Amino acid sequence: MTTSSAAASRFWDGHYETHLPDDEPRPNVRLAEVVSRLSPGRALDLGSGAGGDALWLARRGWRVTAADISAVALAHLARRARELGLGDRITGERHDLAVTFPAGSFDLVSAHYLHTSFPLPRDTVLRQAARALAPGGRLLVVEHGSVAPWSWNQDPESVTPRQVPSLDPAVWTVERADALPRRATGPGGRTAEVVDHLLLVHRTR
Numbered sequence: 001m002t003t004s005s006a007a008a009s010r011f012w013d014g015h016y017e018t019h020l021p022d023d024e025p026r027p028n029v030r031l032a033e034v035v036s037r038l039s040p041g042r043a044l045d046l047g048s049g050a051g052g053d054a055l056w057l058a059r060r061g062w063r064v065t066a067a068d069i070s071a072v073a074l075a076h077l078a079r080r081a082r083e084l085g086l087g088d089r090i091t092g093e094r095h096d097l098a099v100t101f102p103a104g105s106f107d108l109v110s111a112h113y114l115h116t117s118f119p120l121p122r123d124t125v126l127r128q129a130a131r132a133l134a135p136g137g138r139l140l141v142v143e144h145g146s147v148a149p150w151s152w153n154q155d156p157e158s159v160t161p162r163q164v165p166s167l168d169p170a171v172w173t174v175e176r177a178d179a180l181p182r183r184a185t186g187p188g189g190r191t192a193e194v195v196d197h198l199l200l201v202h203r204t205r
Contacts, residue, residue, distance in 0.1 A: 005069075005096040008118040012070040016050070020076050024084075025052030028112045029182060030142045030198055032056065041107030044132060046097065046125075047114050051077035051090075057108075058089035067095045067102050101128045107137045113144060123166075130167055133203040138175070145179055145195035167201070176200040 031053050040061030045054045048066035054077060057064050068074055074092040081090045093102050098120050109129045114120065130139050177199050184194045 004119055005099055008096060009069050013072045016070050016072040020050055025050040027052045027056035030196055031110055034140055034200060043108040044102055044106040046111040048077060049073055051080055053110060054090050058086040064090045065102055066090055066092045069096045097125045105134045106132050107134055109133060109139045112142045115144060130172055130201055135203055135205050137203050139201040141199040143197045145197040171203060171205060173202045173204055175202050
């Protein structure tokens with residue numbers, strides 16, 4: 001593990017030691033909106049965090065590989081999955097995406113809010129994610145398009161729209177590239193209008 005990777009791991013372990021929910025974590029809104037219409041298959045949840053997306057997918061018949069840098073978050077997700085009878089549908093893998101990427105081929109790769117103050121070769125990660133799709137699979141990328149008042153990172157340059165670069169249009173098709181408003185709820189019940197940047201890529205062959 002590199003020095004940067006070790007520092008990132010300590011940071012996110014500390015974050016989840018104090019920020020994991022007591023009740024079942026909710027899935028991201030954009031995931032539910034997009035994936036509800038898809039047939040279940042194999043899913044890769046990049047940056048699975050508290051596990052709301054992985055649990056939501058598993059409940060709907062997906063077999064999920066949940067990848068996160070935080071061992072604390074992955075252990076919490078594994079316990080919650082066992083409690084809900086979903087342990088056989090979710091496999092946790094610890095990855096610093098700046099260094100390693102999960103192996104396998106997937107019908108869905110979901111990457112929600114991969115914002116971090118640590119080095120992350122974002123374009124490389126998203127290219128790897130697109131190439132991990134099985135034919136017919138989809139890559140869903142959702143990023144912050146605005147900064148919520150309670151965000152841990154108030155740097156506006158970290159929330160500019162991104163695209164998946166250098167993909168052969170004969171193989172990968174961009175189905176959606178949207179800026180979507182949303183009413184978000186933060187700590188203490190605070191609410192704010194935020195914007196999500198959504199990118200949906202389809203591997204056609």
